[in-house]
Amino acid sequence: MTKKIYITTAIPYVNASPHIGFALEVVQADALARFYRASGYNVFFSSGADENSLKNVKAAQEAGVKTQQWVDKYAAQYEKLQDTLNLTYDAFNRTSKEHHFKGAQKLWSLCKKEDIYKKIYHGLYCVGCELFYKESELIEGRCPEHGVSPEEVEEENYFFRLSNYQKYLEKLITSNKLKIIPDTRRNEILSFIKQGLEDFSISRSFERARGWGVPVPGDDSPASTRGDLSTRGGQVMYVWFDALATYITVLGYGSDEKLFSEFWKNNPNRVHVIGKGIIRFHSVYWPAMLASAGVPLPSAEFVHGYITVEGQKISKSLGNTIDPFELVEKFGVEAVRYYLLREIPAWGDGDFSISRFKEIYNGELANGLGNLVARVARLAADTNLSLPPKKNFKFKKEVGENLKQYRFDQALIALWEEISALDKKINEEKPWELEGRTLKRVITPISSEIREIAFNLSPFLPATSEKILDQFTGKVTAQKPLFPRI
Numbered sequence: 001m002t003k004k005i006y007i008t009t010a011i012p013y014v015n016a017s018p019h020i021g022f023a024l025e026v027v028q029a030d031a032l033a034r035f036y037r038a039s040g041y042n043v044f045f046s047s048g049a050d051e052n053s054l055k056n057v058k059a060a061q062e063a064g065v066k067t068q069q070w071v072d073k074y075a076a077q078y079e080k081l082q083d084t085l086n087l088t089y090d091a092f093n094r095t096s097k098e099h100h101f102k103g104a105q106k107l108w109s110l111c112k113k114e115d116i117y118k119k120i121y122h123g124l125y126c127v128g129c130e131l132f133y134k135e136s137e138l139i140e141g142r143c144p145e146h147g148v149s150p151e152e153v154e155e156e157n158y159f160f161r162l163s164n165y166q167k168y169l170e171k172l173i174t175s176n177k178l179k180i181i182p183d184t185r186r187n188e189i190l191s192f193i194k195q196g197l198e199d200f201s202i203s204r205s206f207e208r209a210r211g212w213g214v215p216v217p218g219d220d221s222p223a224s225t226r227g228d229l230s231t232r233g234g235q236v237m238y239v240w241f242d243a244l245a246t247y248i249t250v251l252g253y254g255s256d257e258k259l260f261s262e263f264w265k266n267n268p269n270r271v272h273v274i275g276k277g278i279i280r281f282h283s284v285y286w287p288a289m290l291a292s293a294g295v296p297l298p299s300a301e302f303v304h305g306y307i308t309v310e311g312q313k314i315s316k317s318l319g320n321t322i323d324p325f326e327l328v329e330k331f332g333v334e335a336v337r338y339y340l341l342r343e344i345p346a347w348g349d350g351d352f353s354i355s356r357f358k359e360i361y362n363g364e365l366a367n368g369l370g371n372l373v374a375r376v377a378r379l380a381a382d383t384n385l386s387l388p389p390k391k392n393f394k395f396k397k398e399v400g401e402n403l404k405q406y407r408f409d410q411a412l413i414a415l416w417e418e419i420s421a422l423d424k425k426i427n428e429e430k431p432w433e434l435e436g437r438t439l440k441r442v443i444t445p446i447s448s449e450i451r452e453i454a455f456n457l458s459p460f461l462p463a464t465s466e467k468i469l470d471q472f473t474g475k476v477t478a479q480k481p482l483f484p485r486i
């Protein structure tokens, strides 16, 4: 039977344009999807947009437009990333859509009765984070992420009895039944769990949510009498509760469940690619919610780090955000993919710098790969070399093994060592001093190796891979440089 794998990116809030950190995540996940597809797996790869956040409501209000209009506009930008970065999504899930509401409500309804209860809650809420903070977690009374004072909120909410899952989650992660990569993140979350898990709020009043979000099924909360907003009864789901459900509603959970059954229920390989800032939601809340509802859990979560820009934290106030669209327009999608996968340490944090970008582009793409391909193609064309149709190529061990461990950077470093080795071999054999049959005899294995390298590039630089393979199939021809120097 064909092996299957389901790979997801996280779904970002759509209250601003995509930045370079999210580009890293989608490119990593795409490289995985391409790798498994080329290895014969049946792959489903999904992304999407988190649209039910209170942040979106507020941003829309400030811009003076309807919330739906606002999320439509920004969701479209995230969807556009698919073309810009050459991503092979099978689906892009928007959580303001009907089928998602149905699926999230089904998940809620299936949670064990004893796991969901109502309680009056008083807390400090940061809308930016969509998170309640303890007094002790604030810095001078302000949110540590956003530097703003959280809102004081008091209302009756539904709570999820996370405390019931303390031992369960500990065992789940220690046993690697839910594998968290890398180990540093696994340890971090284990120590968080060991500190003791507190129940968390999974709803907010319809009123505080400004009427935006997924209604809690079967809820009959009375209308609030506080506030100056038009009051209405009822609660909507806490945005994280419904957002996490995207991973199954994109497969039709709660509506048409064919894909859900194929890629979630009856498939052991369910992988989330996420950033380190949201690990708590994915490794604690999400598995507990699924366990409560009797739905299988993800099998692995790969956690990438953050990107700084020229050594500084990305922030709007510093004005150092990097727009992936502009970057691609300037340097091309292949170079951007290469930088993200090769230069940003897959298992840690990394930096984006324009000078480093140019250095890598010229050194490794224009000179390293581009130069090698051009040299060999010229010699092969001189001797009228003709190569067989593309065959069943295989991934080199160091590429395959590293990708299975989510070590994108190590896979590329290993591949570039092969490129250097081939360069060295050519310098030693000096094929340009040969001609006729002798030249052909020397250049044939070198050309075959170029084809192997090209195939191995396919998860990372898909367009370049295809170009080289086309160039080295049938009669080899000299072509324009793959990466003109900058």
Ligand SMILES: [Zn+2]
Pocket (backbone or CB within 6 Å): 126, 127, 128, 129, 130, 143, 144, 145, 146, 147
């Ligand atoms: Zn915050």
